[in-house]
Amino acid sequence: MKAARVHETGGLDKLIVETCESPALLPGHIKLRVRACGINFADILLIKGLYQEKPPLPFIPGGEIAGEVIAVADDVTGLKPGDRVMSMIGTGGLAQEAVVPAAMALPIPPSVDFDVAAAFSVAYGTSHVALAHRAKLKAGEVLLVHGAAGGVGLTAVEIGKLMGATVIATASSDEKLAVAQAKGADHLINYETDDLRARVKDITKGRGADVIYDPVGGKAFDDSLRAINFEGRIIVIGFASGTIPQIPANLLLVKNISVVGLYWGSYAKKRPEVLMGSMQQLLAWLAEGKITPHISHHEPLDTAVRALQALDERRSTGKVVVTMED
Incomplete structure (x- = not known):
C-alpha cells in the first residue's frame, strides 16, 4: 500500500509518501480501505516531535479516517466487508489501508460523503464534550469562541448555537470572521484591530462572556480573564x-471563575462512555443536517504535505482533508 510516513521528526518535509506493507489485522480489529483522512494540528506536532505522545519511528500520521471495511477479525461481530465507517486511529491514517479497533468504528450516515466523515470526529467531538460536559453551557448564555474559523473553533460556533447560546466569534481577519458568521456567529471581533475586552463588554452590556472557548492561548487567554462574567468558565x-x-x-x-481543561483524546481510555455518548448526539445532528463540516482544503495522498502546510501556516478555515486513491 501507499502511505505518508515519518522516519525522523523535524519539519513537515520529513513526511515522505512511499510504498510499505499493509498493517496486520489484529483480534478485535477491522481493516479499512481508507478513503479520506482528516488533518489536525496534533499531526503537525507529531511530525515535528513536539507532541506529548511520541510514536516509535517510522510512523504514519493521521488520526481521523473514513473508509470501507475490507476485513474483520474472527472475534468481531456487527461489522462486515463493504460497511462504510469512520474512526479515530491515533496514528496510521495517511495510508490507503488502516487497522482500527472495531469498538471505535462508527457507521457513516448514508447521506454523508467520506471526506465529510473524516473531517468530523475530532473537531466536533472536542467542541461538544468541551461545551456540554466540561463547561455545561446553558441556553441563553454568552459563548465567546477564539480562533472561530479554525478546525475546532468553527464547530464550537455551530454547537454553541445549537445549544441555545449567543455566540461571539473572534479571528484574525474579516475573511475568517465571515466563515464564522456563516456558521451562525451572532457577533464578530477581529482581534487584530478591535479591543477584545471593550467589544465583549459592549456586546454583553458590561457583564462579560459566560463561557470562553480557547484553543489559542497567549494574549487571547489573558484578554479572556478580563472579558468574562461572574462565575464564568x-x-x-x-x-x-x-x-x-x-x-x-x-x-x-x-470573579469566581473556573478554568477547565479539555483533552478530548484522553476520554477514549478514561471515560469512553462520555466520548461515545457525545458522538451519538453529534452523528444524529449530522444525519439531520444540523451540523456540516466546513472543509477549505482537499489534497490527494501524494501531496499530503501541502494539506499539513495549509493548516500549519493558518491558511485553512475549518478542516483540511487528504483523500486516497486506489
Whole structure:
C-alpha cells in the first residue's frame, strides 16, 4: 500500500509518501480501505516531535479516517466487508489501508460523503464534550469562541448555537470572521484591530462572556480573564499561539471563575462512555443536517504535505482533508 510516513521528526518535509506493507489485522480489529483522512494540528506536532505522545519511528500520521471495511477479525461481530465507517486511529491514517479497533468504528450516515466523515470526529467531538460536559453551557448564555474559523473553533460556533447560546466569534481577519458568521456567529471581533475586552463588554452590556472557548492561548487567554462574567468558565483547548498562559489566581478568586481543561483524546481510555455518548448526539445532528463540516482544503495522498502546510501556516478555515486513491 501507499502511505505518508515519518522516519525522523523535524519539519513537515520529513513526511515522505512511499510504498510499505499493509498493517496486520489484529483480534478485535477491522481493516479499512481508507478513503479520506482528516488533518489536525496534533499531526503537525507529531511530525515535528513536539507532541506529548511520541510514536516509535517510522510512523504514519493521521488520526481521523473514513473508509470501507475490507476485513474483520474472527472475534468481531456487527461489522462486515463493504460497511462504510469512520474512526479515530491515533496514528496510521495517511495510508490507503488502516487497522482500527472495531469498538471505535462508527457507521457513516448514508447521506454523508467520506471526506465529510473524516473531517468530523475530532473537531466536533472536542467542541461538544468541551461545551456540554466540561463547561455545561446553558441556553441563553454568552459563548465567546477564539480562533472561530479554525478546525475546532468553527464547530464550537455551530454547537454553541445549537445549544441555545449567543455566540461571539473572534479571528484574525474579516475573511475568517465571515466563515464564522456563516456558521451562525451572532457577533464578530477581529482581534487584530478591535479591543477584545471593550467589544465583549459592549456586546454583553458590561457583564462579560459566560463561557470562553480557547484553543489559542497567549494574549487571547489573558484578554479572556478580563472579558468574562461572574462565575464564568474558560475552557482550555490548546495553544495555537505557541504561548502557554500563566494564570493569575487572584483573578479567578475575585470573579469566581473556573478554568477547565479539555483533552478530548484522553476520554477514549478514561471515560469512553462520555466520548461515545457525545458522538451519538453529534452523528444524529449530522444525519439531520444540523451540523456540516466546513472543509477549505482537499489534497490527494501524494501531496499530503501541502494539506499539513495549509493548516500549519493558518491558511485553512475549518478542516483540511487528504483523500486516497486506489
